[in-house]
Amino acid sequence: MSKVPNIVTPPPGPKSKALVEKRNDLIPPGVYLVQPVTIAESKGSVMTDVDGNSYIDFTSGIGVTSLGHTVDEIVDTITTQAGKLIHSCIHVVNYEPYLDLAKKLTEVTPGGFKKRAMMLNSGSEAVENAVKIVRQSTGRPNVISFENSFHGRSYMALSLTGKWDPYRVGFGPFVPGVYFTPFPYSYRCPWGTDDAEECGEAALHHIEKNVLKTQVDPSTVGAVITEPIQGEGGFIDPPDNFFPGLKELCEEHGIQLIIDEIQTGYARTGKMWGIEHYSVEPDLMTIAKAIAAGLPLSAVVARDDLMKDIYPGSLGGTYGGNPIACATALKVLEIIERENIVDKAAELGKKLRKRLDEFYDRYEVVGEVRGKGPMLAMELVKDRKTKEPHKDATSAVMKGCLESGLLTLKAGLYGNVIRLHPPLTIDDELLDKGLAIMEETLKKV
Ligand SMILES: Cc1ncc(COP(=O)(O)O)c(C=O)c1O
Incomplete structure (x- = not known):
């Protein structure tokens, strides 16, 4: 596999930006956009944008491409x-x-x-x-x-x-x-x-x-x-x-x-x-x-x-x-x-849970880790006692992840939940890399 993630120009790159501007002119803003990049192709757990940046995908198009992208x-x-x-x-x-x-x-x-x-x-x-x-x-x-x-x-x-x-x-x-x-x-x-x-x-x-x-x-x-x-x-x-x-x-x-x-x-x-x-x-x-x-x-x-x-x-x-x-x-x-995808998903869930629990132990901003199997999320808060939602930290983590080559999603009543939706077939190497990127960004907020 060629190097993944591979950020050749800081995202969103010039081509992505121009196409997002085109979108903003043509499409009503009600059709919202989470990640300001324009994707050209995708395979497995990797998405590549029009500027040649490739990202690890923790979104699966909101839980759709669970078997990976463009499976042969x-x-x-x-x-x-x-x-x-x-x-x-x-x-x-x-x-x-x-x-x-x-x-x-x-x-x-x-x-x-x-x-x-x-x-x-x-x-x-x-x-x-x-x-x-x-x-x-x-x-x-x-x-x-x-x-x-x-x-x-x-x-x-x-x-x-x-x-x-x-x-x-x-x-x-x-x-x-x-x-x-x-x-x-x-x-x-x-x-x-x-x-x-x-x-x-x-x-x-x-x-x-x-x-x-x-x-x-x-x-x-x-x-x-x-x-x-x-x-x-x-x-x-x-x-x-x-x-x-x-x-x-x-x-x-x-x-x-x-x-x-x-x-x-x-x-x-x-x-x-x-x-x-x-x-x-x-x-x-x-x-x-x-x-x-x-x-x-x-x-x-x-x-x-x-x-x-x-x-x-x-x-x-x-x-x-x-x-x-x-x-x-x-x-x-x-x-x-x-392919025993259900068992594999349960295993993936265990690996993810272990890492997210570590994030909880290490970073005060993580108020709760929850979910079942690999359907896991972290709720980010300003203070663990008051549980005040930390929307800005959530946006900062997502932006940081994007810049390092990881696509993520958020959710929640207060927009302060990072949810993980990787393809269920993601391999350990990409999973570990994606989680390492997430940890680096969490460290900074
Ligand atoms: C639980 C649930 N129900 C319904 C929908 C709506 O599905 P669609 O966007 O395909 O209309 C969604 C989409 O996110 C969903 O998560």
């Missing part, structure tokens, strides 16, 4: 399928990659019961459709969602997203029938406790004694939707008692549990699905991001009885379940199984 086998699958069938709308004629993927997804998702699956293009669309399926099949219109959640940018998905700035600014009114409740973010527990399990208990208590008593009639609530680990919210993994309690509460009131695995799925947390850490079976699941190695594809997988009587013609779309994307998604699942 994936490229072959795409070109082979493109030579056979690029498109036919699934409403016009039937085709096999869609069916094969539907079958496979019903097999690899939690729950031994009969399921069905449908394909769409984006995570947001999967969320939209999960809610449509619940509303039509149960006749219950209302949905409970969590504060600090992210479910997407289309109107239903945005209406379920529990963070105002930047996602919802100026976009109201939103879809009615959504009720928010706090997530057990135990580092900053809304109920003031430092005990994670107590925070989980309080979150459940709040739904039962507040939301379902004072805000909405439980018999009208179709679903609770939640990420197993909040992604954009800052990689917040709830305490172990939370999901079993939530499932019990849902069952008691006949409410469906929609688990949004869009960011947590496909081994990102060291298990195939994030919810597997909590031994709970969802009624519906939304899946996207890593599903097709970067091609636009998403899915809803749900219990058969919720899907089987959906009114004919009421679901779908022109592009959902594109044959190339479905063939690629099948290849992704094949690689995950064949």
Whole structure:
């Protein structure tokens, strides 16, 4: 491998800068940009920009290219399928990659019961459709969602997203029938406790004694939707008692549990699905991001009885379940199984956790290290006692990393969380180099 990272001109270099200026002139700033560089190509865990700088990638396009960039086998699958069938709308004629993927997804998702699956293009669309399926099949219109959640940018998905700035600014009114409740973010527990399990208990208590008593009639609530680990919210993994309690509460009131695995799925947390850490079976699941190695594809997988009587013609779309994307998604699942990617991700998680725990021990600015498997993040604070968020330090770390050849992402309610999203296939050498760069920048803030 040629030298990586390789910074030949301080990023952003002149070509990158000119193209970012072009972007700023052509594209609305609402389509935000985290890293001010223009990428020309990528391979494995390395991205190379138009100035010839190459970076270690700790972003995977926000958890999408989990198997690495432009994997040869994936490229072959795409070109082979493109030579056979690029498109036919699934409403016009039937085709096999869609069916094969539907079958496979019903097999690899939690729950031994009969399921069905449908394909769409984006995570947001999967969320939209999960809610449509619940509303039509149960006749219950209302949905409970969590504060600090992210479910997407289309109107239903945005209406379920529990963070105002930047996602919802100026976009109201939103879809009615959504009720928010706090997530057990135990580092900053809304109920003031430092005990994670107590925070989980309080979150459940709040739904039962507040939301379902004072805000909405439980018999009208179709679903609770939640990420197993909040992604954009800052990689917040709830305490172990939370999901079993939530499932019990849902069952008691006949409410469906929609688990949004869009960011947590496909081994990102060291298990195939994030919810597997909590031994709970969802009624519906939304899946996207890593599903097709970067091609636009998403899915809803749900219990058969919720899907089987959906009114004919009421679901779908022109592009959902594109044959190339479905063939690629099948290849992704094949690689995950064949290469034991779930076990490898768990191992990667251990290595990352060890280093991030060292950062916690060494640098006061690291207030908390959290997450599951390799889905790990550091929350940066000005003071460990007051937990005052340190947004400037977060920006400085990201800038420092970029300048040294490491691409990173942030997250969190206060924009002070560095989240790690490396390809799950990253090799030890690049991983160590990337973490060493991160440590050097942490030292300086
Ligand atoms: C948990 C979760 N749900 C939904 C979405 C929306 O997916 P998309 O951006 O593909 O619409 C995202 C995207 O980050 C996500 O992380």
